[in-house]
Amino acid sequence: MKTRTFQAAGHYLLLCAIALVCVFPFWWTLVTALSTEGNIFAFPPTFWPKSPSLANFEEVFRVIPILSFFKNSVLIAAFTVFWKLVLCSLAAYPLARMHFRGRRLVFGLILATLVLPSEVNFLVNFITVTKLSLVDTYAGVILPNVVTAVAILLLKQAFEEVPQDLIDAARVDGASEWVIFSRIMLPLITPWLATVGILTAVEAWNEYIWPSIVMSKPDEFPLSVGVLYLRGTFGSSTRVIAAGTVLTILPTLAAFLFTQRFFMRGMDGAVK
Numbered sequence: 461m462k463t464r465t466f467q468a469a470g471h472y473l474l475l476c477a478i479a480l481v482c483v484f485p486f487w488w489t490l491v492t493a494l495s496t497e498g499n500i501f502a503f504p505p506t507f508w509p510k511s512p513s514l515a516n517f518e519e520v521f522r523v524i525p526i527l528s529f530f531k532n533s534v535l536i537a538a539f540t541v542f543w544k545l546v547l548c549s550l551a552a553y554p555l556a557r558m559h560f561r562g563r564r565l566v567f568g569l570i571l572a573t574l575v576l577p578s579e580v581n582f583l584v585n586f587i588t589v590t591k592l593s594l595v596d597t598y599a600g601v602i603l604p605n606v607v608t609a610v611a612i613l614l615l616k617q618a619f620e621e622v623p624q625d626l627i628d629a630a631r632v633d634g635a636s637e638w639v640i641f642s643r644i645m646l647p648l649i650t651p652w653l654a655t656v657g658i659l660t661a662v663e664a665w666n667e668y669i670w671p672s673i674v675m676s677k678p679d680e681f682p683l684s685v686g687v688l689y690l691r692g693t694f695g696s697s698t699r700v701i702a703a704g705t706v707l708t709i710l711p712t713l714a715a716f717l718f719t720q721r722f723f724m725r726g727m728d729g730a731v732k
Contacts, residue, residue: 462612470495486706486709489705489706489709490508490702491506491508492699492702493516493517493702493703493705493706494512494514494516495509495510495511495512496510496511496512496513496516496699497697498517501696504614506607509540514702516702516703517703518669519700519703520690520700520704520707523689523700524687524690524704525679525684525686526683526687526704528679528686529682529683529685529687530683531682532680532682532686533629533664533665533682533711534599534666536598536667536671537661537664537665538661539598540602540605540606540661541664543575543602543606543652544606544607544608544656544657544660545656545657545660547606548608548612548615548656549613549646550643551570551612551614551617552611552615552618552619553641553645555567555612556615556616556617556619556620557619557645558637570609570612570613571613573609574610578670579669580606582669582670582673585603585604585721588604589604589674594674595674595676596674596675596676596677597674597680600674601667601670601671601674601675602664604670605660605667605670606663611660611682614656614699615649615653616651617652617654618643618652619649621649622645622649625647627645630644631637636663654719658715658716658719661715662715665682665683665711665712666684666712667684668684668685671684671685672685679694683707683708684708687704687705687707690704698720
């Protein structure tokens with residue numbers, strides 16, 4: 461009994477340590493954004509704001525059009541999620557449930573792209589976007605991110621979890637492949653779709669390098685890029701930048717808190 465108690469205590473201590481490491485950067489940024497006095501870079505760091513105020517957040521709204529940047533990020537994230545779920549599910553279903561020549565080769569080639577960092581594709585993607593006249597457009601930001609190997613892999617595993625007997629029964633009843641895919645398979649893998657959607661939304665929301673390459677018009681910048689305007693030409697306030705960073709992070713945290721039930725169900729199915 462004592463051994464189990466010590467093991468449980470050890471597990472909780474480990475989880476608390478990991479949670480502390482994960483939460484500390486955000487907490488330090490929040491404390492910096494709320495503080496108006498003290499040395500930001502003091503060691504040991506300050507864990508509670510000194511003379512707390514919302515003045516830094518007010519400065520963010522005064523200096524940059526943050527609501528416009530927020531709208532741009534919402535549009536980019538929403539369209540990226542929608543098209544990724546559509547295209548990746550259409551790619552994953554035949555890989556999971558259809559038998560055709562070269563299926564393993566196609567899937568192997570898709571998995572092979574996982575070893576390549578995303579930065580490797582920037583040059584090819586930029587040339588493609590330029591040839592399609594999509595520079596300085598939302599489509600130019602969204603297009604390279606609508607199909608990824610990770611999303612296809614997760615959805616392929618989700619389709620494979622559905623019992624084959626259910627699909628055979630639908631075919632006996634005369635259902636076409638499209639009906640099976642759209643009316644039977646997709647509703648059954650809703651948790652996996654939610655997982656892919658959440659991961660995609662967070663990735664699209666935090667994307668910085670690619671939008672900064674494709675877009676040059678400040679009015680169309682997403683929030684992750686627009687926040688950099690808080691850095692002045694001749695000087696900048698770390699507290700104001702921290703406030704802008706907090707405003708950028710909060711929507712993703714809120715979205716995850718409201719959708720974590722679907723996310724955990726999807727991840728649990730992916731692990732199985």
